[in-house]
Amino acid sequence: MKKKIVILGGGESGVGTAILAKKEGYKIWLSDKGKIKEKYKNVLEHLEIDWEEEKHTESQIFDADVVMKSPGIPDTVPMIKALRAKGIPVISEIEFAAQYTSAVIVGITGSNGKTTTTKLTHHILKDGGLQVGMAGNVGDSFAKQVAETNAGYYVLELSSFQLDGIEKFRPHIAVLTNITPDHLDRYEYKFENYIEAKFRITKNQTKDDYFIYDADDEVITNWLKTNKIEAQLLPFSLERKLENGAYLENDTIIIKTENTELTMATSDLTLQGKHNTKNAMAAATVAKLLKIRKNTIRESMESFQGVEHRLEKVLKINNVQYINDSKATNVNATYYALESMEGQTVWILGGVDKGNVYDELLPLVNEKVKAIICLGVDNTKIMNSFGNCVETLIETQSMSEAVKMAYRLSEKGDTVLLSPACASFDLFENYEDRGRQFKEAVRNL
Incomplete structure (x- = not known):
């Protein structure tokens, strides 16, 4: 018997999931309460995938073995609650796609800076000669890339909504840039619920994995005081010297991991401002863990062009x-x-x-x-x-x-x-x- 996947939402993540599910032999039903864009309809037609728009047919949806909902649909919607009550798993595209790749995954989340950090990390790894895809909130959907390319590495920008829908997803390297109140309308206006969502990025990590985070962020450091993380911790800071991790000394970034050191002058970074120094620290720490040469890291930092719509x-x-x-x-x-x-x-x-x-x-x-x-x-x-x-x-x-x-x-x-x-x-x-x-x-x- 083919397993049946129901995909809620016919946008980038929904259609990407459909492409991968088709390849993996699922029976598929895609449903969108709104209108589906022409370019996505064409893909669905071409792959002969059953879909509907401007409605949700419940008999089709409740017949699922698994449901992938797009990040835009809140968990509080009656249909999602009903699916969970029936014991039907509701997961995110990230959770679905991760099962079908053996690539090394770098997951990046945070209230701010995650797009810049994701693009910068991808830029360095690509310059370092790795076969690397970039997905999540940026670029083509993760599921589509898993279906169509065989990258050995993925850099994923992950929103709290995407992390809400994970069960087994485990990035080898997780980055948390910062946590400030955001999207509270989706978290019952409780900041602690949003904090928990962000920390889901590390929930399945083991002692063989790494967790890179901003040690100057009180919300993060307070959470770490009362919660144990299995992964190896690599903080970054503008305020204090660290034994392990990245810090700033006399306008020079110093990164220490696994008994080796990388240094880089902040004046060489194309992106200026304190927050960008932190983004650079996080990205360079990832690159260093993945054994990219020090010179490549420095040159990549100097050639990076920044992100559209961000300063x-x-x-x-x-x-x-x-x-x-x-x-x-x-x-x-x-x-x-x-x-x-x-x-x-x-x-x-x-x-x-x-x-x-x-x-x-x-x-x-x-x-x-x-x-x-x-x-x-x-x-x-x-x-x-x-x-x-x-x-x-x-x-x-x-x-x-x-x-x-x-x-x-x-x-x-x-x-x-x-x-x-x-x-x-x-x-x-x-x-x-x-x-x-x-x-x-x-x-x-």
Whole structure:
């Protein structure tokens, strides 16, 4: 008897899972409550996979041996609860795909910095000559890559939602960049639930595996005091010298693992800012564990081009620098952005609030921000938080309007920063769409 897999969601992870499940001989039913994009329908048709859109046929779904749900579907949805009550396993694409590869897996999670760290790690490993795939929240789906390529290594960017759906998934190297309140709407507004989700990345690791983490992050270090991890711990820190792991001394990164040392000047990194020094430490530690040559690691760090929509310099107009940081979808990411600003800043922010608390931004706003432009359907919370900090606070409803306003308010030597601190779904498709609209509006000035 063929096992039956039901796939909920017909996006990148759903269709990737379908491709792999087909290869592994499953009977497949794919169901999406919304509309499925044409490019994905074409793949499903080509592979002769049964699918439906804009509905969920329960008789088909409850007949499953296993269910893969896309990360966008919360665990609290009645159907997911009903499936679990019936004892039908509900897993993530990451869990499903990992069973079908013997590749070495590097899993990277954290509230911020995970995309940069993932791309940087992939960049170094590729430069080091490894057959390496990059998946998770970036690139083609992990399942699709497992089905179609035979990479010996995978670097996976993992969100808490993807980690919620794992049972046996075990990365050889796990990286936790930091933990700050985010997505609390999905975790009953309990920070501890979100923390537990992030630490799932290490739950199946053994003493032969590695756990790389930010030793300056109190949330992480406090959790480690009361919970035992099997993996070998490799911390990184900007604040103190470490016996094992990565630290900073006189603007030089020093990485110590397995009795060997790698050093690198921070001035050689293409990515500037404290948070990027940490991302570089994490990525270089991974590369060192995987025996990439020291020179290759240094050269890769110098040639890395950064991530679109993350502190991306767009244009200078009348000596005003426009910066696209649309990927900053939470307060902590925006904190890093404001911290790295020099000179006066016109700040564009707003969108869908995920339970944000703006207090930690107040000192930076007082110091660096001359005007705030709100870009969201409901800006009340932002107005209340920053109304007393800046002289100019304006509401806008479209990107072109926000950018034109910023152009008027900025003077020579200023920076215009899009760093929303919020999700984008009220006015845009996603943060990429928001970032592209910003860049287009700037180019049209």
